[in-house]
Amino acid sequence: MMAQVDDPAPAARRPRGRPRKSETRVDTRALIVAAAATEFTAKGYDSTSMRAIARRAGVDPSLVHHYFGDKADLFAETIRAPLRPDRLVAAVLDGPRDRVGENLVRALVTAVDDPKVSKRAVGLLRTALGQEFAAALLRQFISREVLGRIAATLGGEQAELRASFAASQMVGLLVARYGVRIEPLASASVEEVVRRVGPVIQWHLTGGGPLDGGGTPGE
Amino acid sequence: MMAQVDDPAPAARRPRGRPRKSETRVDTRALIVAAAATEFTAKGYDSTSMRAIARRAGVDPSLVHHYFGDKADLFAETIRAPLRPDRLVAAVLDGPRDRVGENLVRALVTAVDDPKVSKRAVGLLRTALGQEFAAALLRQFISREVLGRIAATLGGEQAELRASFAASQMVGLLVARYGVRIEPLASASVEEVVRRVGPVIQWHLTGGGPLDGGGTPGE
Numbered sequence: 001m002m003a004q005v006d007d008p009a010p011a012a013r014r015p016r017g018r019p020r021k022s023e024t025r026v027d028t029r030a031l032i033v034a035a036a037a038t039e040f041t042a043k044g045y046d047s048t049s050m051r052a053i054a055r056r057a058g059v060d061p062s063l064v065h066h067y068f069g070d071k072a073d074l075f076a077e078t079i080r081a082p083l084r085p086d087r088l089v090a091a092v093l094d095g096p097r098d099r100v101g102e103n104l105v106r107a108l109v110t111a112v113d114d115p116k117v118s119k120r121a122v123g124l125l126r127t128a129l130g131q132e133f134a135a136a137l138l139r140q141f142i143s144r145e146v147l148g149r150i151a152a153t154l155g156g157e158q159a160e161l162r163a164s165f166a167a168s169q170m171v172g173l174l175v176a177r178y179g180v181r182i183e184p185l186a187s188a189s190v191e192e193v194v195r196r197v198g199p200v201i202q203w204h205l206t207g208g209g210p211l212d213g214g215g216t217p218g219e
Numbered sequence: 220m221m222a223q224v225d226d227p228a229p230a231a232r233r234p235r236g237r238p239r240k241s242e243t244r245v246d247t248r249a250l251i252v253a254a255a256a257t258e259f260t261a262k263g264y265d266s267t268s269m270r271a272i273a274r275r276a277g278v279d280p281s282l283v284h285h286y287f288g289d290k291a292d293l294f295a296e297t298i299r300a301p302l303r304p305d306r307l308v309a310a311v312l313d314g315p316r317d318r319v320g321e322n323l324v325r326a327l328v329t330a331v332d333d334p335k336v337s338k339r340a341v342g343l344l345r346t347a348l349g350q351e352f353a354a355a356l357l358r359q360f361i362s363r364e365v366l367g368r369i370a371a372t373l374g375g376e377q378a379e380l381r382a383s384f385a386a387s388q389m390v391g392l393l394v395a396r397y398g399v400r401i402e403p404l405a406s407a408s409v410e411e412v413v414r415r416v417g418p419v420i421q422w423h424l425t426g427g428g429p430l431d432g433g434g435t436p437g438e
Binding site: 122125126128129130135138139142143147160161162164165167168169170171172173175176177179180181182183184185186188192196197199200203204 | 341344345347348349354357358361362366379380381383384386387388389390391392394395396398399400401402403404405407411415416418419422423
């Protein structure tokens with residue numbers, strides 16, 4: 001399935017009104033994304049390399065890096081991810097350690113409350129529940145780029161186990177609020193969700209936080 | 220779509236080797252389940268009555284009650300529910316108030332760790348994420364028979380809101396452990412899951428419990 005594509009560079013010699021360069025760029029991008037989809041599906045997220053994707057697309061590896069910064073970028077494009085959980089998590093992990101829970105929940109819910117994002121997120125979850133290769137891909141991506149990053153930053157005993165339980169509450173929040181739309185949760189304000197789920201994520205990840213003291217959630 | 224069915228009673232007069240009675244029973248049951256599926260889909264869980272199902276099936280309402288104890292029974296049969304969350308919850312609510320979280324998690328995980336059950340549970344979740352009428356049905360059933368029961372029994376401020384957040388952690392546990400199978404959670408022992416999720420459910424529902432004191436989950 002090797003294919004030859006034009007190098008995008010010679011566009012400067014083209015006459016006005018013929019946006020050949022951008023057309024070529026779109027084609028090349030699409031070709032790389034299609035090759036990536038094939039590679040990810042065949043080998044999984046962890047075992048797929050940017051080099052193998054370039055080889056399958058029939059382009060130079062530098063071109064793949066030119067269009068896509070890293071493998072997570074390319075994967076997100078391949079599955080048309082509605083948001084970048086890896087970037088969202090990286091941003092939150094840069095903040096205060098004792099507010100990771102509430103900041104993660106606030107960032108996720110604020111982003112996914114956009115109907116276009118939630119529709120796509122629910123569609124991805126549905127696919128992952130129906131097709132084993134989709135589940136495997138999503139699982140590897142989440143483990144490597146999201147949970148692995150959280151565990152490495154927060155450290156501590158059983159950091160990966162903790163991160164996977166935090167993920168279960170985050171995924172459940174997505175399904176309950178945007179998928180099945182269980183009320184009153186589905187209509188609750190962002191800050192209500194932050195008050196009730198933030199401490200749970202904090203506790204899953206670090207075992208401490210605002211749940212200490214026997215308080216009542218959100219009151 | 221009315222249909223006549225034989226009354227199952229006259230089987231005693233049939234010759235040996237012709238299990239007419241049980242055949243008829245199966246047919247009548249199937250007829251009622253089919254009628255129920257149509258009614259539930261058209262009107263939703265809350266607005267469907269046993270009487271309307273009987274009318275659509277062309278049988279006497281007493282026959283519907285004979286085969287199915289109540290509407291929840293009939294609904295569970297209609298969606299081929301792999302377990303009865305309403306009964307599971309009712310049993311747990313009969314136990315100690317301060318152990319509702321851990322008992323709910325233990326009962327759910329123990330039941331769904333059976334591969335036949337988890338396959339069916341994941342299939343139902345996938346359907347609910349893909350079809351609005353399925354989501355609406357599942358939402359109404361969960362609200363009425365599961366969350367409503369929890370809220371009525373535990374009471375307190377914002378009991379329904381609390382119950383819906385507890386549901387988000389339970390659903391997320393199902394998706395993460397049996398659907399996407401996020402590790403290490405997916406391979407964790409039942410008791411590990413109970414230690415890490417039980418306190419979360421307890422806190423969602425009652426705002427107190429084993430999370431008090433700043434301990435580290437599961438340690």
